[in-house]
Amino acid sequence: MDKRRLLAGLALIGVLPAMAVGWSAYLVLTTWHHLSATRSALAEAQGDLSSALSAARSSTGRAGPPETGKPLLNSLPDFVIALTQAREHAAAARRFTGGADWDLLSRLPLLGEEAVAVRGIARAADELTAALDELRSVVAVLRTPVAGGMPGLTGLLAKLADAGLADSVQRARLRLARARAELIVVPGDTGTGTIDVARATALKEIDRLRGWVDKLAQIVVLPSLFGREEPTRYFLAFQTNAEARGTGGLVGAFGILSAGGGKFRIRHLAANTGLENATTSVVDHGPAFLSRYGPSATQLLSNSNLSPHFPYAARTWTRLWERQTGSRLDGAIATDPVGLARLLALVGAVTLPGGEQVTAANVVDLTERAAYARYQDPVERKRFLVTIARSVGAALTERLPGPAALPVFFQLVEEGRLRVWSRHERDQARLAVTALGGALPTGRGPYAGLVVNNSGGTKLDYYLDRELHYDLGVREGDWRRSRIRLRLTNGVPEGDLPKYVTYRMDRPHDQPAIGTNRLWISLYAPVGASLQAARIDGKPTSMILETERLHPVYSKLVELGPRRSVSIELDLREPYSAAKPYVPVQPLVRPQRTTVTCAGRSCP
Template sequence: MRRRIHGPLARKALLAAAVLPPAAAAWIVATGWLAANELRAAHHDLNALRESVAASTSTGPSHAPAVAAGSAAEPDQERLLRSAAAHAARAHDLTTGPAWYTASQLPFLGRPFETVRGIANASHRLAGDVLPPLVRAVPRLSADAHASGVPHALLELEGEAPAFARAARVAAKVRDDTTRLPRSSWLPAADRGRAQLSDQLDRLVPGTRDAAVAASVMPSMLGAHGPRRYFLAFQNTAEARGTGGLPGAFAVLRADRGRLSFERFGNNTELDGIRAYVNLGAEFADRYGNNEPGSAWANSNMSPHFPYAARMWSAYWRAHTGQRIDGAIAIDPGTLSLLLRVTGPARLPDGTALTADNVMDLTERTSYAMYADTAERKAFFVEAARAAAERLMGAVEDPKLLPALLNAVRDVQQEGRMQVWSADPAEEQLLAQGAFGGTLPDTPGPFAGLVVNNAAGTKLDYYLDRSLVWAPGACTDTGRSVTATVTLTNRAPTSGLPEYVTQRVDAPPYRTLPGDNRLLVDYYAGQGATLEHATLDGRRVELIPGVERGHPVYTLDLELPRQSSRTLVLHLREPEADRAPTILRQALVTPLQATVKQAAPCPA
């Protein structure tokens, strides 16, 4: 049965057709229908391609010869890739020319034509320029990993770096062009297509960027051109710091031609009393100087900008040992949980299994009750770190675990639970662009960052819940009003916690109870934003203003009693808030619950 079109939508379509010459209108209708079919065919091929790639990377060692030889999976992927590119190219060709260009320039009525042209052009560029180098690398890298292990496969990325970098640039340009397409028109199908393309690009662009960064820096960082040494910090997120948690146990990791090994393990007491000499600039000194990050190891990573902490750790290590390190890596029990889910449990010297399900609880809660002696507890942390790390090192050489490990690393990346810094300026410049760089971005645009630092010396952030609601308001000549609502909840029980967990080393002048906590709460706004006023639990409160990497920062010293919630509301004016903000997610035990409300477009 044919579907009839009624109402204002039909009238607008007829009006659009009437504005154009009849022949041009007929041409647009016919080519538009054909282009839609071509785009659907390209989408079908790309879905099949994605399934084929997933199947080839999950092939176990018993199937490795077929993958390495490329007799089955690789030709099938090439065929699907060529077919998708051909369909997308035809859709692009069908939507170019004088008729389509003229139609797309019509005020209001031309919006869907402009959108369809943009979708076809984006699909053509993605299928032709972005996906080929990424897809073609998968079978070869997978075969290398099956033959020699993950690190050696990553060494092979070096030759792919230029192609990956070009793919990342094209993907980013396509996303920029897509954002300029009309957000709404009189044709819902075009609007849905634009929204779907935008969602896909939001996932694709970071992936291509990270692939390009990995291809450029991983081979050298894995020791392809000479041995490298890295300071590996295990952050304890039960006591919050800007980059995640308190730097506790650590290791020195060696990489030499893709082979990974550990030279030593230690804990934070080894670095207590050391003085690190590093100049991170006047802005850093203004914000963090009073906390003496260069002489108080526990305060070395209060900033959420990981390169600051990494440079500080590098300076500490050199002051302690006289040795230079080539970089720094930070992980936490959440990282170990995600990776141990793939590798299986690690074993502690006493036979205790360290598993994906118990590593967080064992290292950040149970161990405080197990060991009354601080030295014994810290020794346990080191043994736990050693056992987990050695289990992971064995796993990266096992080709059977390659696909699951890569998926786990992706999950670690999405949760922000691993951060990497290189002492080589060229490598660091690339790392800073990717998800593992742990950088506080210094680019313009709407931004919302909630960062907490434990100011009490407790281990109560294991029980901390955080939520952030970013709600845009009315547009003005100076930007848009924004309301940021921060809720912090302390779920610490009223009894049963060891004294070491609840002790208040800050020695507050007011009465506290076991389980009460204290936090330095920082809210990072977008560049150029201003705070109009703030309330805490409904009452006006004054926040301490500051600046870090171009972001206005507003700080509150907050007492957070056990079994309580407190709500901080900031009323801001953001100069660029016509789109969703970048959210800074500090990785703690419990993930941040962030909600971004939709903004109505500001008048042109």
């Protein structure tokens, strides 16, 4: 009897490894099946949504509203079903990889790295599908009919306001961030091609979806700003980026935008001289701000937006208005002539009282170059610019484009040519995490922000070209070395230019060569970074070090002659981060040429 038990025991011991291998194979195959099914279901959902969006664009035309009583998205037959299937399969994959059995697999010498990678992919897939699940309510709203009598963007704002979708979208953004964080720590070179390709593909899709959800976050915050029945009022700044400022350009004109009951109006339009300077600061942005920009930045409209952090400028504008009029505003908005050109491409040409046409093709040149040549008297020129602002503003508020205009809205936000701030805490909290809010971020990660402020009072930044190259070095423990190269070129043309354009206000009795510009150049480095060396045109130099919203800021005042260039090179030591490099671009007239590399090669 004992002999038979011994033999049976030995046989069982011999079978156990085979059973373990079989169970491991079952776990791996089942998990991979669920992940593959998740991918297929997501592809089906994406295809259905893309078809519906294309149909919506076709039905609305270029800028026209959808037919009253019709849904914004007519057909999404498979989206919800496919999303449900993807959610179920992703959750199953996470369960299979979350137990003790999979943990044992991850410790094996031959399979460990692959098992860890698959577990990370499963967790990321679960977070990804959970993020999309949060957005079902958005799709449901878009499938309901547009309210009667409220077509176009007005109807869209009303629908989104009723639904209250901002919180769902924010939860989706957080889940996508967690999904990316799960994948970043997954090894990218396990040696198993299928796993490595799956990780790379998932990262690419998550980044694409994050961009889409970030745009959605910009939309769902709008109803609380402009979609209310009770009126809201905003300081509307028209920036002139021929004279650079941190948020774009000098405020050349302004008005008060009122919104309520589905209608928009612009009132109190005036040149920048219509807002009186204060003798004391109207707002306190903290000691670091005061040290960097001085008291005039919270007293004078002309210096109010030296910082690239839009909420600083917006708070100053609204307080200057309140000081002058006693009227409290709900927030502030900023745009510029390039932004107006994008919008005019949608609504069509605008005719001024004298018969002159303002179009998408000429509004930038007209407001930032030609007006200075046409009007030698600054008062007449400012009056002309206010006339343009009034006529274009009226056209935009009267010809509200439909949802087909949303791509232009997103373009303006991405380029920094549309910014919004709200004094209401809840609304501002939602704005602050979107590009629409224009906040200088305080998070850690690769960052290179070039900001130019005109320090001579000229209008020569119309001709300014900028280049930025950010090269991230290899990881050295918790750090990496990086190099940022800046190149700025004063492309002012030869020939006569109006004196108002070239006159140097900082040197009234000692004017330099005509066309010479004076620039305050600042590089916003990653949080926690330190400068190792700096060079101007290849020669060692020192930089002014200041801090703004945790970022070290390295600055230099530069005289830039006509048709001359200057190169600045900064060697940094920055904390290592697997986050994507972020290089914001200041919205000036000419686009900035930006390249980002990792150790001299394209970043993954």
